Amino acid sequence: MNFEWIGTGAYWRGSFSAMGGPCEILFDGIDESLARRVCNLARAEATRIEHKYSRYRDDSELTRINHSHGRAVTVDAETAQLLDYAERCYRLSQGKFDISSGVLRRIWRFDGSDKIPDAASITTTLAHVGWDKLLWRNPVLILPADMELDFGGIGKEYAVDRCAMLCRRECDAGVLINYGGDIYISGPRRGDQPWIIAIDDPYATGKHGTQTLTLHKGGVATSGDARRFLLRDGIRYSHILDPLTGWPVRDAPRSVTVVAQSCLEAGMLATFAMLQGANAENFLREQNVPHKCIR
Amino acid sequence: MQLDERSSLRSALAAASCGLLGISPALASADTPDNFQVDSALLYYAEKDRVKVAEFSGIFTQTLGEDETISLSPTIDSITGASPTGATSTDKTQTFGTNDTTPANTLPVKHFIDHRFAASVSWQRPIDRLTKTVLGAEGSAEHDYTSLGINASIARDFDNRLTTLGAGASADFDTVLPASGIVPQGLAPLGVSTNTVTAFSTPAEPVFKQVNNGVVAHTVTSASGTIIGGGSTSSGGLDSIYIPHQSRGKEVIDGHIGLTRVINRRTLMQFNYGLGISTGYLTDPYKIISMIDGTSGETVGYITEQRPQNRLRQTLYWETVVHLPEDVIHLSYRYFWDDWGIRSHTVDVHYDFELGHGFYIEPQARYYTQTAADFYHHSLIDGASLPDYASADYRLAQMTSYTYGVKLAMPLGQDGELSARASYMKQTGISHPADAIGVQTTQDLYPGLRAMIFQIGISFKL
Amino acid sequence: MRALFISVMIPMLMLSGCSTVKPWDRDLLAQKKMQLVPAPLDNALDEHIFFSKEAASGGQGLGGGGCGCN
Numbered sequence: 146m147n148f149e150w151i152g153t154g155a156y157w158r159g160s161f162s163a164m165g166g167p168c169e170i171l172f173d174g175i176d177e178s179l180a181r182r183v184c185n186l187a188r189a190e191a192t193r194i195e196h197k198y199s200r201y202r203d204d205s206e207l208t209r210i211n212h213s214h215g216r217a218v219t220v221d222a223e224t225a226q227l228l229d230y231a232e233r234c235y236r237l238s239q240g241k242f243d244i245s246s247g248v249l250r251r252i253w254r255f256d257g258s259d260k261i262p263d264a265a266s267i268t269t270t271l272a273h274v275g276w277d278k279l280l281w282r283n284p285v286l287i288l289p290a291d292m293e294l295d296f297g298g299i300g301k302e303y304a305v306d307r308c309a310m311l312c313r314r315e316c317d318a319g320v321l322i323n324y325g326g327d328i329y330i331s332g333p334r335r336g337d338q339p340w341i342i343a344i345d346d347p348y349a350t351g352k353h354g355t356q357t358l359t360l361h362k363g364g365v366a367t368s369g370d371a372r373r374f375l376l377r378d379g380i381r382y383s384h385i386l387d388p389l390t391g392w393p394v395r396d397a398p399r400s401v402t403v404v405a406q407s408c409l410e411a412g413m414l415a416t417f418a419m420l421q422g423a424n425a426e427n428f429l430r431e432q433n434v435p436h437k438c439i440r
Numbered sequence: 441m442q443l444d445e446r447s448s449l450r451s452a453l454a455a456a457s458c459g460l461l462g463i464s465p466a467l468a469s470a471d472t473p474d475n476f477q478v479d480s481a482l483l484y485y486a487e488k489d490r491v492k493v494a495e496f497s498g499i500f501t502q503t504l505g506e507d508e509t510i511s512l513s514p515t516i517d518s519i520t521g522a523s524p525t526g527a528t529s530t531d532k533t534q535t536f537g538t539n540d541t542t543p544a545n546t547l548p549v550k551h552f553i554d555h556r557f558a559a560s561v562s563w564q565r566p567i568d569r570l571t572k573t574v575l576g577a578e579g580s581a582e583h584d585y586t587s588l589g590i591n592a593s594i595a596r597d598f599d600n601r602l603t604t605l606g607a608g609a610s611a612d613f614d615t616v617l618p619a620s621g622i623v624p625q626g627l628a629p630l631g632v633s634t635n636t637v638t639a640f641s642t643p644a645e646p647v648f649k650q651v652n653n654g655v656v657a658h659t660v661t662s663a664s665g666t667i668i669g670g671g672s673t674s675s676g677g678l679d680s681i682y683i684p685h686q687s688r689g690k691e692v693i694d695g696h697i698g699l700t701r702v703i704n705r706r707t708l709m710q711f712n713y714g715l716g717i718s719t720g721y722l723t724d725p726y727k728i729i730s731m732i733d734g735t736s737g738e739t740v741g742y743i744t745e746q747r748p749q750n751r752l753r754q755t756l757y758w759e760t761v762v763h764l765p766e767d768v769i770h771l772s773y774r775y776f777w778d779d780w781g782i783r784s785h786t787v788d789v790h791y792d793f794e795l796g797h798g799f800y801i802e803p804q805a806r807y808y809t810q811t812a813a814d815f816y817h818h819s820l821i822d823g824a825s826l827p828d829y830a831s832a833d834y835r836l837a838q839m840t841s842y843t844y845g846v847k848l849a850m851p852l853g854q855d856g857e858l859s860a861r862a863s864y865m866k867q868t869g870i871s872h873p874a875d876a877i878g879v880q881t882t883q884d885l886y887p888g889l890r891a892m893i894f895q896i897g898i899s900f901k902l
Numbered sequence: 903m904r905a906l907f908i909s910v911m912i913p914m915l916m917l918s919g920c921s922t923v924k925p926w927d928r929d930l931l932a933q934k935k936m937q938l939v940p941a942p943l944d945n946a947l948d949e950h951i952f953f954s955k956e957a958a959s960g961g962q963g964l965g966g967g968g969c970g971c972n
Contacts, residue, residue, distance in 0.1 A: 757961035776958035
């Protein structure tokens with residue numbers, strides 16, 4: 146873990162790798178030793194969540210579930226809560242958000258090329274997609290063979306909020322947690338000053354975004370990825386897949402940023418907005434959340 | 441997705457997220473904190489042998505939006521005790537009215553009981569990112585005084601918020617309703633008789649007894665004892681003349697401009713200039729002045745006081761706050777001057793000793809000194825021509841005051857504080873002025889004042 | 903008049919560029935105890951006492967009267 150004082154911003158910054166990307170935590174208003182200690186605790190929590198729900202680890206809880214070959218699996222309280230949450234989101238989105246849609250990544254590779262899978266492979270893969278195909282009765286889960294769960298859509302936001310709660314418990318200061326663009330601010334900076342977040346412009350990746358967001362407290366999440374897309378016949382396919390059709394959502398914004406009370410809520414609203422495609426802006430306006438769509 | 445579910449989707453998601461995190465949705469607050477701040481205190485002020493005040497005061501502030509608040513501040517006072525009348529002590533017994541006697545060599549005081557209710561409301565809101573305004577109103581009522589006022593101020597930040605320029609103005613409309621029902625004529629003599637010094641009500645006007653909203657004519661006695669005027673005996677007259685309770689108005693307009701500047705990372709300074717104009721009835725209807733025989737120095741009578749109908753006041757105020765390695769020091773200086781001839785200096789220092797974890801102890805010291813008003817006289821020579829204005833009110837005399845105090849505070853919960861303060865205030869003046877005559881040289885013509893002040897306070901956020 | 907000269911000098915000194923603090927570096931200044939009036943209620947109660955017992959009043963920028971005590 147790298148820990149340093151950022152003079153230009155007057156805050157402590159702890160940075161590490163987790164959840165598949167760069168993570169940082171900014172502390173304002175506490176001394177170095179406390180910031181360091183809290184940062185270590187947060188990093189440990191983020192790593193714990195990552196390992197527990199990682200697709201790539203043999204010893205993860207998710208792997209245990211995904212390799213259950215149709216047999217009943219009893220999950221612990223934390224996993225049960227995540228499954229309940231995933232189910233609620235599935236229902237609220239009327240099936241568009243589905244954590245069993247991960248298998249579609251086998252046939253869709255968003256590498257900027259023009260390789261689109263054929264209709265047959267889409268159909269066969271879709272047979273293994275759908276929350277209504279599995280059985281979830283707390284605490285028992287029966288996942289049919291060939292189906293897979295993927296917590297990618299909620300894992301990072303969940304980790305952000307969990308770490309935020311941990312920080313809030315350990316210290317009084319305003320803390321900004323940023324795990325790869327999923328952010329939660331537990332409180333303002335000293336003197337009740339807001340944190341200032343720059344929103345990255347996907348048209349100009351790497352340069353500083355022109356939009357800034359000032360926030361005293363809340364969650365910020367961004368859905369969208371400028372680098373993962375397919376381009377064919379002049380149509381850009383974003384990497385957000387519609388689990389009902391097996392195809393990427395059409396006319397989705399390149400990036401959606403939402404501000405809400407928690408990172409989980411912000412992330413889910415951003416995802417829901419992307420799934421609306423052309424209707425993303427209307428959707429967010431109706432939800433009455435601060436947001437930014439970049440097309 | 442059912443779009444017409446609208447914000448029910450949002451609240452469903454919010455509830456679901458809170459459920460996953462194991463927190464109650466009520467605790468997850470939005471970006472703009474919607475909080476209610478309570479600051480309240482109980483104060484007890486006690487002068488040695490004189491006035492005692494018990495007071496409750498509070499400031500209740502509700503946040504309405506980003507940088508916008510509204511606050512209400514009620515105050516209730518219960519005032520009892522005795523206040524100097526302006527007459528000086530002398531070597532004989534003094535009697536005021538029918539049975540109010542002051543022993544020899546004692547400061548004449550008047551006993552009273554009063555209750556005061558006051559409330560003020562203040563609305564602060566930003567106009568833009570750098571500018572904010574405050575609008576306020578206030579009112580108070582005691583049984584012999586009411587006040588209504590409005591105020592407004594504006595403040596703007598400059599230079600990356602390192603400088604703030606502020607200006608404000610206020611207007612107050614007060615009404616003085618003396619308890620006796622009449623506003624006495626100024627510099628008018630009270631009656632005397634021989635041996636003991638006895639004062640009666642002004643012989644030129646009948647004695648009025650208050651009945652509900654009016655007053656009833658009573659017995660009238662002149663200086664020589666002759667009954668003049670109408671009415672019957674002191675037990676209550678049948679010839680009733682109803683005269684409304686007399687009152688006088690007073691208007692006070694104040695304005696100020698101020699400059700606040702961040703000097704360095706540890707230091708903040710403020711500099712203010714204030715101007716105030718008071719017009720109307722500025723006299724104290726209860727205060728009198730002793731009339732002294734020019735040779736013996738004996739008190740031979742009394743007259744009511746009279747102050748000008750105008751007063752122009754100005755202040756220059758400087759304050760600095762410095763953050764030392766652990767502690768904070770607040771230092772201020774005020775220079776005051778007016779067209780009554782009063783000039784005063786005030787120096788005030790608070791030192792905040794941080795004890796850690798939100799505990800602190802704060803000693804305070806204040807030095808105040810003032811020159812006398814042009815028309816202040818400790819007493820007047822009987823027979824000499826009367827000045828246009830005269831007052832023997834000790835608060836207009838040359839005087840120095842020292843106040844020492846200490847405050848102890850401890851944190852209460854997340855955002856609250858519990859505190860206790862105790863102070864000692866001592867006022868001294870010229871007890872033996874050079875112009876004291878005869879008997880007066882044996883008297884303390886400015887006994888001064890000593891007071892203890894105790895306060896407990898509590899503040900918290902809801 | 904000397905008071906006027908001093909009064910003009912102090913604000914001039916305060917305005918000159920002798921402030922070395924960066925706009926974002928206001929950590930200490932942001933604390934409640936660093937406010938010019940950190941305890942408004944204490945201040946109001948004290949000012950009321952002094953206003954009642956002395957000839958002078960005002961200074962901090964608060965206006966108004968509203969008491970039969972002076």
